Amino acid sequence: MSQLTTPLTLEAFLTLPETKPASEFINGAIVQKPMPQGEHSRLQGKLCAEINRVAEPKKLACAFPELRCVFGGDAIVPDIAIFQWERIPRTASGRIANRFDSSPDWAIEILSPEQSQNKVLGKLLHCSQSGTELGWMVDPEDxxxxxxxxxQRVQLLKGDRSLPVLSQIELSLTANQVFGWLAID
Structure with a gap:
């Protein structure tokens, strides 16, 4: 006789202990992110720093690495989640909240060698369906x-073509500049 099991809910997932690397709840299933490697970590750090360098002083937006975002029935952890300043959740005392219950304005995913491009693209499309203005899937190999x-309109950019950013952020980057950060001289 088989035993019936109740599927895990988003609420139940959110009560589970955190994992390293982070786990996500996507389409009713728990998916653990791969452990970041050198290229991934370098790109994540540099992109966060560049975005925050131009956006944070003017209180336009803030880039958060590995931030859990709960929206649209899922709990995802983009490699970088960028929120416009006025959309950053705050506590009653004005401090940043620990829980972000909305989609980011801009989500950046950096492909790791063992990741499925379609699964990562699926996360960005879920973000787009839920109100995210912009998504990037950064592919270091390509x-x-x-x-x-x-x-859900998509475009593939390489070389010296300018990469789109949120309209209020004055940041000019090309794919060549981003991938140039991987060279350590």
């Missing part, structure tokens, strides 16, 4: 950035 725009 040195390309797949852009996800509203209405």
């Amino acid at each position: 040195e390309s950035v797949l852009i996800v725009f509203p209405e």
Whole structure:
């Protein structure tokens, strides 16, 4: 006789202990992210620093590495989640909240060698369906950035073509500049 099991709910997932690397709750299933490696860590750090360098002093936006975002029935952890300043959740005392119950304005995913491009793209499309203005899937192996725009329109950029950013952020980057950060001289 088989025993019936109740599927895990988002609420139940959110009560589970944190894992390293982070686990996500996508389409009713728990998925653990791969452990970041050198290229991934370098790109994540540099992108966060560059975005925050231009956006934070003007209180336009803030880039958060590995931030759990709960929205649309899922709990995802983009490699970088960028929130416009006025959308950053705050506590009653004005401090940043620990829980972010909305989609980021801009989500960046950096592909690791063992990751499925389709699964990562699926996360960015879920973000787009839930109100995210911009998504990037950064592929270090191909040195390309797949852009996800509203209405799930996509564009692949390489070389010296300018990468789109949130409209209020004055940041100019190309794929060549981003992947140039991987060279350590």
